[in-house]
Amino acid sequence: MYTTRSLFFRHLAPTSPSPLALEVVGAKGVFLIDATGKKYFDLISGISVSNLGHGRPEIIAAIKAQLDRHLHVMVYGEFIQHPQVRLAEALCKLLPASLDSVFFVNSGSEAVEGALKLAKRYTGRHEIVAFKNAYHGSSHGALSVMGDEKLKIRFRPLLPSVRFLEFNNTADLDKITRSTACVIIEPVQGEAGVIPAEKSFLEALREKCSDTGTLLIFDEIQTGLGRTGTLFAFENYGVVPDILLLAKALGGGMPLGAFIASKEIMSCLSHNPSLGHITTFGGHPVSCAAALAHLQVIRNEKIHEKVKVKSGVFSAIIGQSDKVSEIRSAGLLMAVQFESEDFAMKVIKRCFNKGVITDWFLFRPDALRIAPPLTITLEEAEIAATRIREAIDEQG
Numbered sequence: 001m002y003t004t005r006s007l008f009f010r011h012l013a014p015t016s017p018s019p020l021a022l023e024v025v026g027a028k029g030v031f032l033i034d035a036t037g038k039k040y041f042d043l044i045s046g047i048s049v050s051n052l053g054h055g056r057p058e059i060i061a062a063i064k065a066q067l068d069r070h071l072h073v074m075v076y077g078e079f080i081q082h083p084q085v086r087l088a089e090a091l092c093k094l095l096p097a098s099l100d101s102v103f104f105v106n107s108g109s110e111a112v113e114g115a116l117k118l119a120k121r122y123t124g125r126h127e128i129v130a131f132k133n134a135y136h137g138s139s140h141g142a143l144s145v146m147g148d149e150k151l152k153i154r155f156r157p158l159l160p161s162v163r164f165l166e167f168n169n170t171a172d173l174d175k176i177t178r179s180t181a182c183v184i185i186e187p188v189q190g191e192a193g194v195i196p197a198e199k200s201f202l203e204a205l206r207e208k209c210s211d212t213g214t215l216l217i218f219d220e221i222q223t224g225l226g227r228t229g230t231l232f233a234f235e236n237y238g239v240v241p242d243i244l245l246l247a248k249a250l251g252g253g254m255p256l257g258a259f260i261a262s263k264e265i266m267s268c269l270s271h272n273p274s275l276g277h278i279t280t281f282g283g284h285p286v287s288c289a290a291a292l293a294h295l296q297v298i299r300n301e302k303i304h305e306k307v308k309v310k311s312g313v314f315s316a317i318i319g320q321s322d323k324v325s326e327i328r329s330a331g332l333l334m335a336v337q338f339e340s341e342d343f344a345m346k347v348i349k350r351c352f353n354k355g356v357i358t359d360w361f362l363f364r365p366d367a368l369r370i371a372p373p374l375t376i377t378l379e380e381a382e383i384a385a386t387r388i389r390e391a392i393d394e395q396g
């Protein structure tokens, strides 16, 4: 008799030599429950997905209601599907007037692919500018704009004409020219270990893009929907992109992504060639129904406005340890910096044993990731943060 655990290792394609392999049988609020009944604080939210925690009743109800109406009925863009229309309208109402056309896809990587294609098609140019230590996904296009050679060298050749600039280096922006189709950037670099862009840098970038007719793409796949303390991270900067990318939390726990631009820019995907970008499942009605419920709760309860106080609880408690060299945070996207990768990995393991799930960052394995559901209470944040501090101190 095979156990579920042994079948996981036997039949599920591996992504790393040693997966965490937590056998999850349930999830509620900020907790995950494993096969032995042990409860874990979920401090990573499925990597910045479950912003309202697990099992949020409004989202579950919206999913159930849509299940009774219909599932997939047609490839994206051809039929009028109520959940898609209502979600697009709700998003556009929250965004600046220039972001009024939403193209739904299934994931973050697909949103990146769509945006890069849109920029090439709209500008008639093919050069793309991205940033060192950027993460935008794992498909070929997204990999091409990843700012780390180690993860992509074995998959070359990738897209040609991609240039990488230094993040937060304003002088480097001179490399953006009238040949550049687009610049893709995370307003807060996530996998680099939570590095927020400086305001003056994003302002200079916006100006450079406008001067050269280059489309500015903000990848808010990890920062969107309240995580940094505002609904979208770009609100902190007063800088508006030409194309906005959302995924992860957007679907309220269901798979969904979107690239959003002005009607004028977006409309070029519908002709010459017609069907310039298509997807079968993009904007799945059940995902859109879940996303709308999720968005309504965030907006009605102003969940994002309480994020900074909660982030402060983690910083205050964990920062008491002298083994922590720095804590970087953009709301509830936080990196606890240690001196070495070895130390970080040991702390993450200890946290796990204490019932607290944390993680590291792709390009900063010497830092510990904290990105809990935004609905975590102050008391829960205090308990979880204390356990992390204990794990750090015990590691000595």
Ligand code: PMP
Pocket (backbone or CB within 6 Å): 047, 107, 108, 109, 110, 112, 135, 136, 137, 138, 186, 190, 191, 219, 220, 221, 222, 247, 248
């Ligand atoms: N962009 C950013 C900033 C991300 O953090 C991620 C996922 N970690 C992606 C894109 C890719 O999203 P997905 O895994 O849904 O393709």
